[in-house]
Amino acid sequence: MSLPSSLGQLVEEAQRLSGPLQNTIRDSIVNSIYTTAESIAAGAVTTGDPERTDWDRKIDNILTSPVWGFPIMLGLLVLVFWVTITGANIPSAMLAEGLFWIEARLTDFFMAVNAPAWLHGFLVLGVYRSLAWVVSVMLPPMAIFFPMFTLLEDSGYLPRVAFNLDRFFKKAGAHGKQALTMSMGFGCNAAGIIACRVIDSPRERLIATLTNVFVPCNGRFPTLIALAMIFVGGSVALSLAGAVATLAVAGLVVLGIAITLFVSWLLSKTLLKGTPSSFTLELPPYRRPQIAQVILRSMLDRTIFVLTRAMIIAAPAGGIIWILANTHIGDTSILAALAGWLDPFAQHMGLDGFILTAFILGLPANEIVLPILIMSYVSGGAMMELDSLAALRQLLVDQHGWTWLTALCTMIFILCHWPCGTTLFTIQKEQHRWRWTLLAVAIPTAMGIILCITVNYLAQGLGLI
């Protein structure tokens, strides 16, 4: 006789004993524990103000109500983006002006010491300029957006969002907790994918992992916001600009969530079949956020962290792009050749070769897609002073023929394309299978290409452009 069978005998004995109680024993045990806990708590807690404790429940009834839950959620989303977009405009312009004034002085200095042109090009027009763009385009929106997001997180609102979205994920055949991992994806997709560990079923965890990239992360938000500010907003009357840009970003986020649900549904109906498992979601009590700490933490943990990472990657990338743009084979630069090769395909998607090149070269981090694009547009070509967002608009529209459709397709592709290097590395580490990592690249990329082509041809066919 070996242990498993003897343990087995013990189990049989237990089954025999619990026989008459069979189906009710677990409930009965849990019930006894609950009633004991309740009576102990009742004996130890006295409340001086019974009215107050019900506040949470009252707020919950409104924030998670079937009628008001969604309008309030959308309203808050729009409010956050509106404050970010209108608030970031002025500091962004001021930062750009200041940083490009410094660039001019740097150029003066290089001229004064008779530095070779390539050194000036590499260091100032390459490295410094991309750094300046990363800082002036990304810092102001982040400094406004992240504290507000952290505030919502701290006050306890985000779990309510998960609660509201739960039934949709259920319907899509996914796990309700995916609403939580998706919310984390707004911060960082790699973090969102690590958060997928909270989902126990491997099937549902995989669905959450593969679809996490459909919500724009920290690295992509500033680019979306910047494009919306200089473009979508810029194409209408000035007084409406902020509002239109806000709606564009909010609309894209909603689109991202819709795509998440759709792809989850598709996966659970085809590749990853199964029924969703249930779970308990506790809504934590509302807490008054510690404002000073929120600002400090979101500054240190997110703003500075994301900005530093972007700068660390942008600096060498800027240099490399400058080299690619200024190394000529025959009479075209390597960058132009690559862009030219990609251009025919990119045109179908409503983009151009340079934009697609920027996305490919931006694989290490989404933060640097826009700086790379600007770099490849500017360097080698006509040198111009980019000292404000208006100048950036001029560069894109007047010199490179962007239309609102180009901007829209670019924003869609920002939302749907392959995950960044860090995220892919994380997926590989969490799932240990190359096929899932490859699928994580293929699904959003295919989605982005299809969407861009559809939008492009639809707009052209309808004569909107």
Added chain:
Amino acid sequence: MGLTYQSTGKLANREAFDVPVSANEPVIALAGNPNTGKSTVFNALTGLRQHTGNWPGKTVLQTKGIFIHEGQQYTLVDLPGTYSLLANSVDEQVARDFICFAKPDATIVVVDATCLERNLNLALQVMEITEQVVLCVNLIDEARRRKLNIDTGALTRALGIPVVATAARSKEGLPQLLESTAKVVWKKIKPRPNLVQYIPEVEAAVSLLEPKVKALLGNDINPRWISLRLLDGDITLIKALEKFYGQQKVKSVREVFA
């Protein structure tokens, strides 16, 4: 002399959880529901002396750290935040297995002072596995703000374990928490948990099963608790028992079922 067979045998399972095995390095587990400020307590106690990794064989984050109290070093293990130990999820299994098989020298259960009645469920379940429990009633500042008065003396009497009120955010009560925990570790306080009494039918079944469990597995793991789990048909615990006790118990099996 070094360690006797007895002591290595008892603590040997700790190796499987990647925590110190020596009796001179006490191990303390930190359990609690999510959103009770458990991590704040953990951070306040260990500061920057933390180490994160995975629980062996699980994709669940393991955070452990060390702190020094009156010249003695302790290892603090942050268990996953769970609502119960009934093994509904991997997190709950990890927490249960650690308390059950690694046998921490003390387990601190962190509860939210503002919703005690819900949080005490976990404390009651931990007390069924081990007597070495300290209750940390955290967020006491929040409770005060909501005009909730928590009588820790009444809790101590009702539960039979040391109870400390804390506000980890402002470090209030943490010295007292360390003091009580150290006393429990070094057996200067011997908690006598008042266990949950179940309905008569369940209690009758437990009293029949308990002696057999004791004979097979000894007193290492609380036989009453194992009996309860066997009665409610917890497959995951049976598997864990096989894993941790498979080899050692083959002999005693014959004595029980001969």
